[in-house]
Amino acid sequence: MASGAGPTTLPHRSVTNIRSGPSQGPPGPSSPHTPPRNIASVYGSPSTVRADDEIIVVEIGSRFIRAGFAGDSLPKATVQCGPEQQRRAGDFRAWQTLARKPGQAWSAEHEVWRYDLREVDIGLVRDKLDRLLRDAFTKHLLLDSRPRRTALVLDSDLPLPLVSAVLDTVFDRFQTPMVSLLSSATMSTVAAGTRSALIVNMGWSETVITSVYEYREVKTTRTVRGGRYLLDELYSKLLLPLVTDERQPDNADRVISFEEAEDIMCRLMWCRPSASRLSQRDSAQLETVEEQDESDVETPTNATPSTGTTQVPFNSTVPPRTVDVAFESLGNVCDDVFFDPSAPVASFDDHELPVHLVVYQHLLQLPIDVRAICMSRIIFTGGCSAILGLKERVVDEVSSMVDRRGWEPVSGKGAEKHNQKLQGRGAKGSSPGETSPPHEISQAELLLNPAHAEPEYDSVEAKIERYRYHDQPVQGKLRALHSLGPWAGASLMCQLKISAMATIDRELWQQQGSFGASKPNEVDFKAQQRQSMGAGGLIRGSGGHHMNWTLGAWGAV
């Protein structure tokens, strides 16, 4: 499985990220599992109950940190990293009425980190994390400083220095005895109840598309068309001309504060339905499509009645004012940012392909089995997926591309000509799940040919057959699923006591740091699983030191 880890995927990236008991796949159907211990806590001593039960799940993204207890459906705290949170202790200007000057840094000071480490001060990231986590733990989770196990949900592409900054903070400042690292894409899959999925994470810094197959991350592609890009475009194309007529020099202060611009983006942004909204999408799977005439495409019925404007108050401009914002232009900005329909495909750089194109190409590059499974389990996560109509548009655009081009990796005029020739001969364009038409077989041939003979009864085969899925998994058609999100997935995993592959012990980390991490395949998981399941770390003191441990998908030095 996970056969075709694409050319861009590093070998260690494609390896399973969570050690979910049953997902061990190939090595025999009955590798021993530790049973989920629901009863254990009844017999354990009270102290270990507490230490064991309260696992804190922390999801760290580039804008938000979510924290809560394992087993809850929603995080207890969602904290944001803004300049007001970065003030000195005792500086109460955040509560004063006078608005801050918008400044130049704008989005940079609202982020926990950036993946481009040239711009990142690791020490500052640690300080920020420390303050945000402390804030979440004391104000919302009401925790004291006793050591607690923590599960960290991180993007599996997080650079190693940032991972080690996070781990340093968690181990040094919060006395966590053990940390499990969970990948957010896999956790989103879990939170949708599936084993495989195509995660379209429309986040702040990028839109990342990850295909998860049998809980393994198979391939990742990305584009910069995410929240930050949208906000910058919204500011420069729509808000700036509304507020001022002058041309702004490049390094001038912004005229609107980040908070207000972001507020507009979150509150008012919407996305037009696609032009091919009415094409042959499987209406039963997705929704009931209203019957519409093809000619209506230009004025989609569900986007009108002529969108109009809304009044938005700005406090950060000088002087404060109220401005009319047209929904039409908001829709234009959204179109341009995520789909860029006006530009030809060839004009995009690799890092800025429109979202639907990235999704299509991602699926195209997947091995056919993986593609068939993943395309009917598309999961949208991330802040930008909350933009009204955006998910539908992406799915529509992708399905229309599939209709138009099929799963043909080669496109262009030459390929079209070639295809026409082939079609002339009656060949079909390949599509997943489709099998070649069965031969006509004569009765006599059936009897003679050993290939068609009735197979002998095989008890093993029968047993396998009995436990096969009764219905084939849905595959081969585009379908979007709703996921509860990475945090909820991690919360589920931790509650079910499924231990993560990357489980890091505090002592080992403090002795060895990220240099001590081995490659995932060098680690004795059974031992580690036993260790991490061990009540209150009794085993840890004795046998823990000569054990290998890994950072899993986050890599080894």
Place this chain on the structure above:
Amino acid sequence: MAFTAPYTYIQCPCSSDHTDLDHGDQIAQDAIENDDEHTFDPRAPRSNYSLYPLEYLLYCEECQQIRCPKCVNEEIVTYFCPNCLFEVPSSNLRSEGNRCTRSCFQCPVCTSPVQAGEIPNEPDPTLLGADNNPTAHVSYALFCQYCNWSSSEIGIEFDRPSGIPAQLAKVKNGGEPKITAKDLKERRKENPDEPPVADELVDTELQFANLKSFFQAQLSDSTGVLGNLSLGDGAGFSSPAALSRIMTLYTAGRGQPGRQRGPPDTMREALSTDDGLRIAQLDESAEVKKLFRGGWDETVSREQTLAQLEPARFQDELRPTQCTLRTKRSKRCAVCRHIISKPENKVASTRFKIRLVAKNYIPSISIRPLKPTASGIPVGLRPSVQIEKPLRPLQPCQYIVTFTNPLFESIKVTLATPNSTPGRFSSRVTLLCPEFEVDANTDMWDDALRDDGDLKKRDDSNGQAEAGKIYERGRNWVSVVLEVIPPSLRVENLDLTAKPGEAVDKSPLKEDEDILEIPMFIRIEWEAEAQHDITGAAGRDKDAREKRELAYWCVLGVGQISHD
């Protein structure tokens, strides 16, 4: 960095101990090596995380070190609701979450507390003759006293004015009953053929519950038998795991004879709503229409949605939230585990049993201009902040820095400041008297009763700004003069001061860059009674006294520099 200069901030020494002990990180290593020579830059973004006003700091007597909120361990004394001041036992916390379960709700619009009240019924004209009908159905809603929001706006009304949390938990916005996993189970029991709930009715909680039961069922399916197998490993029966395995040996295997033996090869994925599968609702055209109709005012602001449990988009999706509980915490030194702050248990009490605040151990520093430009505030208008005029660029300006000694021993203070402050716009700083002694904090009356001659003898102050001499001296305080030449804040002038070949950052003025902050390194030495000595008499001995010192960085916020 507070807006009202002058002010002082102190850097907790804990922040420099562990600066980037990144394993093998060469840059970080270099940083540590350079740390001693390196001047603390109050404007560096990291310094915001290590600077505290004196009032925020505690002091550990055992370690004789300043302790900031980052370098203490906390223990929770009480959990309480800030609204009803009810003390919540810690055992309830796990079952009921971190919110007040009594009727303490916050308005989702303005966060002020809401109260349950009767909904004023429109008098029905047909019943004009009859008196208030006692059987008439009275319903209740939550009302915000501040912004007039009421829960009827989101379609939630209650039958009783008490037990609001329980009632609210059963209703969705709009008044429809909420489907919980428990209801569903019961319904399923009564009517096994009932179709699963429609996807659009499934909310986060229900989906989570479905997923959880699905995964649990799958895991126990696949591990139930295997659990039995591993019994043969000779695992000790004393472990709780072994016990649980024995328990399941009989219940799981034989209890259900219809159950198929042997695990399925893999855990399957969720296939229906009951398994937690939920097809995404892609068609959002209704919401888009609603957005167009309602516009800006219909949507929820960032602050409002952050206060919600689940993210909301429209005003009618807001729900009143219960107040988050608060805690009273005692603090221990992270190094020696001694308690350094312990509040009283009672919620209403603001007193502390133990509280070792840094103000009692390190000198407090205040700063004021030698020639104040702001006139005094008349008594009638006090308290009000006296705002000094901005500093004139390139004009020397003198300040009086006063050190007040809280200790009962006299202290020797050594100060150090960089000649020019770090940052783009650097000011020239001169301390006229960097070394001096501050007398002990003796009884207040000692000062009054002491005869003049004694005072004169010690008096090395001259009331004038003169190099090497202190400005003024009192019972337990000393003032020295600090001379500052503020820079010009013009970006164009940066070229003049820059070294040749260096790139000049000519971006416009950033926030707070016009505030003159001076980093100052303070070292205090004093002789204290040796700690192991308990008897007072022996403590007076010369040899029983021990020398102590404390050194830390602090930041003096002098004032704002004029922009022209």
